[in-house]
Amino acid sequence: DEDEDEEDEEEEEEIHAVRGAAAASSASALAPPLQRSAEVGEIAASRLSAAQAAITEALGLPQELLECLARWEREQAAAEGQWRLKQSRMYLEFEERKRRLQEQQMGQRKKLRESCDAALRPLYAEGAAVCSELERLLVGRLCRLCEHAPAAAVPQQMLPGPLARVSAVSFGQFESPLRAPGGPSRVLGAVPVSAGILVTLSKICDRNGIAMLPASDDPLAGFSRSGRGATEVKLPLRLLGARVKLTEAEAQAAQRPADQRTFVVRYAGGEHGGPVEPVQILPEGISLAEYDISFAAGAAALRVEHRTDGPVRCRAEPAALKFPPAR
Numbered sequence: 001d002e003d004e005d006e007e008d009e010e011e012e013e014e015i016h017a018v019r020g021a022a023a024a025s026s027a028s029a030l031a032p033p034l035q036r037s038a039e040v041g042e043i044a045a046s047r048l049s050a051a052q053a054a055i056t057e058a059l060g061l062p063q064e065l066l067e068c069l070a071r072w073e074r075e076q077a078a079a080e081g082q083w084r085l086k087q088s089r090m091y092l093e094f095e096e097r098k099r100r101l102q103e104q105q106m107g108q109r110k111k112l113r114e115s116c117d118a119a120l121r122p123l124y125a126e127g128a129a130v131c132s133e134l135e136r137l138l139v140g141r142l143c144r145l146c147e148h149a150p151a152a153a154v155p156q157q158m159l160p161g162p163l164a165r166v167s168a169v170s171f172g173q174f175e176s177p178l179r180a181p182g183g184p185s186r187v188l189g190a191v192p193v194s195a196g197i198l199v200t201l202s203k204i205c206d207r208n209g210i211a212m213l214p215a216s217d218d219p220l221a222g223f224s225r226s227g228r229g230a231t232e233v234k235l236p237l238r239l240l241g242a243r244v245k246l247t248e249a250e251a252q253a254a255q256r257p258a259d260q261r262t263f264v265v266r267y268a269g270g271e272h273g274g275p276v277e278p279v280q281i282l283p284e285g286i287s288l289a290e291y292d293i294s295f296a297a298g299a300a301a302l303r304v305e306h307r308t309d310g311p312v313r314c315r316a317e318p319a320a321l322k323f324p325p326a327r
Contacts, residue, residue: 120174127171131197134169134237138199141166143244145201145233162212162309164201164233164244171197197237201244206309208286211261213311231310263291263304263314270299279319 056066145161203212215231235243264282269275276295281288291312294303304314 116174124173127197131169131171134197134199138166138169142204143201145203145244147243160207162203162206162306163209164203166199167202167232168200169197169237170200198234199237199240201233201235203231203233203309205261206306206312208290208306209261209283210263210286210306211313212309213313218311261313263312264317265293265302265304265314266317266319267295267299268319270295 053066056069142163142165145164147161205211212231218231263286265278266280266282267276268279269277276299278293278295281293290307292305292307294305295301295316296303299316299318302314302316303311305311
């Protein structure tokens with residue numbers, strides 16, 4: 001056993017010796033290239049300085065002035081190097097401060113968001129329950145929008161407006177506020193309303209009984225300038241009773257056939273790119289002053305819009321040609 005232990009120790013010593021020799025040989029192999037590169041750098045620097053000295057001597061300047069110039073250049077390079085190093089360190093410190101400040105702001109925002117959610121979640125849950133109860137009572141009911149008469153002798157006098165149906169009940173939240181209902185979008189469209197409950201009314205027909213054009217079928221729905229001309233109206237629940245009359249008698253007007261609730265324009269002209277002129281409108285008895293009739297895109301793209309209630313369903317028909325009686 002002792003002989004075997006001695007043999008193992010001898011083998012380990014030989015292995016360590018071989019490894020040490022290999023490391024030494026590799027270090028010695030790496031040393032000459034490093035030394036050669038350093039020597040090459042020194043030679044290049046000395047040659048460059050000698051060439052510059054020869055060029056400077058060719059100018060015929062005094063030796064003292066040349067030595068002073070060389071000394072000044074070395075001092076300039078050393079001083080500028082120190083200040084560049086300080087500038088780099090300052091820039092890195094600023095970047096590190098900026099990164100830490102961003103992390104701190106992100107942490108504070110996350111904490112605020114989590115605290116806000118935890119505080120408002122029960123309130124929003126109660127609001128959703130209230131809206132569900134209101135939807136059960138209001139959604140689907142027909143109503144008549146009313147507005148004040150322009151020259152009413154009595155302030156309480158109201159004029160009947162378009163027929164609408166209650167379609168939804170909602171409320172604004174902190175992260176997704178609703179917009180102020182009614183009025184021009186440029187003035188009130190950007191005012192957030194996150195308090196109170198809003199009732200959405202979908203107009204069915206205008207005040208003359210003409211069916212309204214749904215927003216899904218209106219190519220200009222996204223370009224509405226005023227909330228009054230939209231097919232959907234949002235009213236605060238606290239003002240619903242003053243602006244709307246909930247009556248079941250209006251259901252008969254909504255149940256009329258669609259043909260009887262379509263604005264028909266019979267026109268003449270339009271051949272070979274000529275102008276199109278309306279000749280007759282149906283149903284009869286409607287004032288043209290209340291509607292804007294546009295053939296701007298041709299007779300096939302007729303557009304009729306009530307000046308107050310919004311776009312209505314319409315159809316264009318060519319007028320019957322009257323030929324003179326045969327002789």
